[in-house]
Amino acid sequence: xxxxDLADIYRGYIACxxxxxxxxxxxxxxxxxxxxxxxxxxxxxxxxxxxxFRNIPDLHFNIELLASDPPYIASxxxxxxxxxxxxLGLPVNGKKVRxxxxxxxxxxxxxxxxxxxxxxxxxxxxxx
Amino acid sequence: xxxxDLADIYRGYIACxxxxxxxxxxxxxxxxxxxxxxxxxxxxxxxxxxxxFRNIPDLHFNIELLASDPPYIASxxxxxxxxxxxxLGLPVNGKKVRxxxxxxxxxxxxxxxxxxxxxxxxxxxxxx
Numbered sequence: 001x002x003x004x005d006l007a008d009i010y011r012g013y014i015a016c017x018x019x020x021x022x023x024x025x026x027x028x029x030x031x032x033x034x035x036x037x038x039x040x041x042x043x044x045x046x047x048x049x050x051x052x053f054r055n056i057p058d059l060h061f062n063i064e065l066l067a068s069d070p071p072y073i074a075s076x077x078x079x080x081x082x083x084x085x086x087x088l089g090l091p092v093n094g095k096k097v098r099x100x101x102x103x104x105x106x107x108x109x110x111x112x113x114x115x116x117x118x119x120x121x122x123x124x125x126x127x128x
Numbered sequence: 129x130x131x132x133d134l135a136d137i138y139r140g141y142i143a144c145x146x147x148x149x150x151x152x153x154x155x156x157x158x159x160x161x162x163x164x165x166x167x168x169x170x171x172x173x174x175x176x177x178x179x180x181f182r183n184i185p186d187l188h189f190n191i192e193l194l195a196s197d198p199p200y201i202a203s204x205x206x207x208x209x210x211x212x213x214x215x216l217g218l219p220v221n222g223k224k225v226r227x228x229x230x231x232x233x234x235x236x237x238x239x240x241x242x243x244x245x246x247x248x249x250x251x252x253x254x255x256x
Contacts, residue, residue, distance in 0.1 A: 003197060065232055065244065067202040069131060069195035074202030076232055076244055088250060102230035102246040104193055104204055116193065116204055118230040118246045122216060 001110065003068040009110055010073045014061050020053055022046055030111040056083045064100065071108065077101040088121050090128060099123045129238065131196040137238055138201045142189050148181055150174055158239040184211045192228070199236060205229040216249050218256060227251045 013028040031042050040048060053059050058081045065076035078100055083092040099120045106114040141156035159170050168176060181187050186209045193204035207227055211220040227248045234242040 065200065067195045067197035067200045067232065069197050069202075072193065072195045074195040074197075074230075074232065089253075100244070100246060102202075102232065102244065104195065104202065104230065116228070116230065118228060118248045119250075120246045121249045122247075125217075 001070050001107075003070055006070045006073060006107060007066055007068040009107070010066065010068070010075065010105070011063070013112070014063060017049060017061050020050075022050065025049070028110075028112060030108060030113045033112055033114070035115045036117055055085070055087065056081050058082050071106055073105045073107065075103050075105070077103060088119065088124065090121070090124055092124065092128065095128065097124050097127045129198050129235075131198055134198045134201060134235060135194055135196040137235070138194065138196070138203065138233070139191070141240070142191060145177060145189050148178075150178065153177070156238075156240060158236060158241045161240055161243070163243045164245055183213070183215065184209050186210055199234055201233045201235065203231050203233070205231060216247065216252065218249070218252055220252065220256065223256065225252050225255045227255075 009028065016024050016028060025046050026042055029042050029045050033040055033042060033045050035045060035048065060081065062078045063075055064078040067074040080096070080098045082094050082096045084094055086092065100123065101117055101119045103115060103117040105112050137156065144152050144156060153174050154170055157170050157173050161168055161170060161173050163173060163176065188209065190206045191203055192206040195202040205228065207229065208224065210222050210224045212222055214220065228251065229245055229247045231243060231245040233240050
């Protein structure tokens with residue numbers, strides 16, 4: 001797959017998340033997907049995302065930087081949102097915070113099979 | 129520049145860091161380089177790295193994953209090291225910890241001009 005095609009698929013995935021269109025998630029995420037080493041599969045991956053949107057009602061994924069090197073996508077995501085209660089163990093309690101996530105994805109047959117994500121927790125701490 | 133050439137330059141940069149060969153750092157880092165939005169320049173960048181090696185005597189950069197999409201490199205670095213005293217505000221005090229850094233670099237004329245780095249602080253906390 002070309003790097004442009006893979007980047008387009010990834011942008012479709014992010015649009016699917018932002019639309020919370022969970023019925024289409026299986027077009028982008030493999031049945032056996034792993035997230036940070038956890039063998040979530042598609043079902044567990046969906047549960048994680050639904051929970052994210054419940055905990056962060058104004059969650060929106062913004063792609064700040066994208067590197068496409070098939071079968072890998074690396075993306076810097078930027079968030080500007082208000083997590084309820086505790087977030088990453090921090091007492092955010094609905095405060096608006098800005099932070100980044102630098103994340104790698106491995107694709108197979110056009111679907112995400114592995115995710116390695118790091119969220120900038122220090123940036124959130126600095127805003128509390 | 130081809131993606132292979134840029135990846136080779138990046139591997140040369142990491143080898144330079146691991147050798148602590150600061151006299152060669154200017155081959156890889158631009159005079160006006162920025163790190164997480166801080167306008168360090170080459171001199172400030174070198175100070176940051178020298179300090180890292182002072183604070184973490186067994187520091188070694190290991191590339192776990194590399195995506196090359198010129199002018200960007202995205203790299204997942206893996207560390208297995210023993211920071212002295214406080215590290216990222218955490219009382220590590222010489223304990224051996226394992227953690228990742230997901231980091232993006234923008235290159236211009238073969239040199240790093242921008243770095244966007246996120247270190248997995250939560251992984252370190254979980255080991256203390």
